Amino acid sequence: MGSAHKKGEIKMKKYTNEHEWVELDGDTATIGLSAYAINELGDITFVELPQIGQEATKGESIAFIESVKAASDIYAPLSGEVVEINEGLENAPELLNEDAQGTWIIKIKVSDVGEFDTLLDENAYSTYTSSL
Amino acid sequence: MEKLQRTALFSKHKELNAKNVGFCGWEMPVQYEGVIKEHDACRNAAALFDISHMGEFFYEGDIVNSGINNATTTDFVKLPVGKCKYGFLLNEQGGVIDDLIVYKLDDTHLMFVVNAARIDVDFKQIKSHIKSGTFQNRSNQTSKIDIQGPKSKEILQTLVSFDLNELKFFGFKQTTLLDTQAIVSRTGYTGELGYELYVDNDTAPILWDKLIELGAVPAGLGARDVLRLEKGYSLYGHELDEQTTPAEAGIDMFVQYKSHDFTGKEALLKQKEEGISKVIIPFTTNSKRAPRNGFDIYQNDKKIGIVTSGTYAPSVGSGIGLGFVDLKLYDENAQLELRTSRGSIPIYKATLPFLK
Numbered sequence: 001m002g003s004a005h006k007k008g009e010i011k012m013k014k015y016t017n018e019h020e021w022v023e024l025d026g027d028t029a030t031i032g033l034s035a036y037a038i039n040e041l042g043d044i045t046f047v048e049l050p051q052i053g054q055e056a057t058k059g060e061s062i063a064f065i066e067s068v069k070a071a072s073d074i075y076a077p078l079s080g081e082v083v084e085i086n087e088g089l090e091n092a093p094e095l096l097n098e099d100a101q102g103t104w105i106i107k108i109k110v111s112d113v114g115e116f117d118t119l120l121d122e123n124a125y126s127t128y129t130s131s132l
Numbered sequence: 133m134e135k136l137q138r139t140a141l142f143s144k145h146k147e148l149n150a151k152n153v154g155f156c157g158w159e160m161p162v163q164y165e166g167v168i169k170e171h172d173a174c175r176n177a178a179a180l181f182d183i184s185h186m187g188e189f190f191y192e193g194d195i196v197n198s199g200i201n202n203a204t205t206t207d208f209v210k211l212p213v214g215k216c217k218y219g220f221l222l223n224e225q226g227g228v229i230d231d232l233i234v235y236k237l238d239d240t241h242l243m244f245v246v247n248a249a250r251i252d253v254d255f256k257q258i259k260s261h262i263k264s265g266t267f268q269n270r271s272n273q274t275s276k277i278d279i280q281g282p283k284s285k286e287i288l289q290t291l292v293s294f295d296l297n298e299l300k301f302f303g304f305k306q307t308t309l310l311d312t313q314a315i316v317s318r319t320g321y322t323g324e325l326g327y328e329l330y331v332d333n334d335t336a337p338i339l340w341d342k343l344i345e346l347g348a349v350p351a352g353l354g355a356r357d358v359l360r361l362e363k364g365y366s367l368y369g370h371e372l373d374e375q376t377t378p379a380e381a382g383i384d385m386f387v388q389y390k391s392h393d394f395t396g397k398e399a400l401l402k403q404k405e406e407g408i409s410k411v412i413i414p415f416t417t418n419s420k421r422a423p424r425n426g427f428d429i430y431q432n433d434k435k436i437g438i439v440t441s442g443t444y445a446p447s448v449g450s451g452i453g454l455g456f457v458d459l460k461l462y463d464e465n466a467q468l469e470l471r472t473s474r475g476s477i478p479i480y481k482a483t484l485p486f487l488k
Binding site for chain 1: 162163168171357421424
């Protein structure tokens with residue numbers, strides 16, 4: 001584990017091609033959806049969260065989100081176990097529209113923190129979204 | 133891929149940072165600032181829609197004897213001048229080629245307003261009925277702007293010289309708007325007080341800006357779809373197609389059977405006698421889950437139908453939908469559910485409109 005992942009430091013977000021953002025604190029990954037993704041989906045109306053304790057496999061669906069006119073899976077950016085879910089989103093999914101980058105959806109205790117380094121950094125993600 | 137067509141308002145949508153989608157061969161705004169905000173503007177104030185992709189045909193001639201009166205389910209002879217009516221263009225089997233509104237401009241002039249995806253098919257089909265007179269497709273020269281919502285009357289009143297209170301539902305007036313000829317129609321697809329405005333392409337952008345300046349909020353096709361579904365209105369290609377009759381779609385009441393003959397009438401009368409085998413049912417999820425077009429409808433562990441339209445409905449606070457069920461399998465009293473790749477969603481039969 002690199003020193004960049006120690007507690008107390010400013011956490012850098014990394015991203016996936018499926019538009020999840022990830023912050024890593026120790027071996028706990030905090031996961032949300034990028035502002036780009038939320039903007040594409042439009043007004044969010046429903047979030048289906050996993051159970052605490054559920055196994056997460058990198059690249060596989062871990063949650064589900066709907067807007068008025070669209071629906072999308074949320075994919076686990078890293079493998080591990082779900083340790084926390086943002087239950088507030090069940091009654092107030094619009095929080096994601098208000099602040100996508102600041103509203104987390106699930107937390108995963110990751111089994112291999114090295115996977116974090118394979119994700120896109122801010123610049124790479126922004127290059128990726130501008131190509132879409 | 134075929135190049136998408138653009139309406140006369142395309143640059144306006146660009147200025148407003150609209151998110152565009154391909155829709156029936158047209159590049160149309162699906163939303164500007166957000167579907168819910170635009171939906172709410174229509175329910176509470178006034179929303180503005182570019183509907184210029186829809187088609188407009190004009191007939192001039194003998195409405196009584198030319199054969200045009202047999203083209204659709206609407207009797208144009210009976211229709212009063214200054215009124216328009218919703219109806220259907222049918223095939224011989226009674227299947228819906230299109231749903232349309234026909235305007236009686238005067239005793240020898242009609243305007244047909246049809247769905248964008250059906251312009252070519254409809255034009256050919258209607259023309260085949262006509263033995264005299266002239267029939268023109270002026271879709272590309274005509275823009276259509278809808279202003280809908282409780283504030284639409286006071287906004288539009290400042291631009292027209294007659295009293296808008298004169299216009300009853302499905303009434304219209306040929307008038308001048310911003311010094312050019314226009315049709316102002318007291319109709320719409322949202323269930324709110326509202327008007328549909330037909331103008332030439334040069335006037336459309338000026339009118340659009342003027343209505344926004346007066347307080348109307350631009351709204352996209354996303355909000356339009358939610359608004360129409362909250363009221364239970366059918367959408368061609370979803371609840372209606374050539375394999376579906378008006379009775380199966382649950383909107384048989386718009387067919388004028390008695391006074392005139394029309395293509396498909398015999399098939400509809402025969403079906404009335406024999407009964408229908410499928411029907412559209414409205415339902416809700418009673419939750420935030422939204423039904424989606426194409427979800428399977430199940431009952432007693434058996435597939436009995438398919439969802440044709442679905443959305444989350446802000447005015448209802450629940451997912452709502454319409455779908456066909458096979459009447460041989462449908463049990464009025466058994467629990468209904470949708471089955472999706474993500475599992476099952478219970479649904480509950482509702483009555484239309486969803487938003488009372």
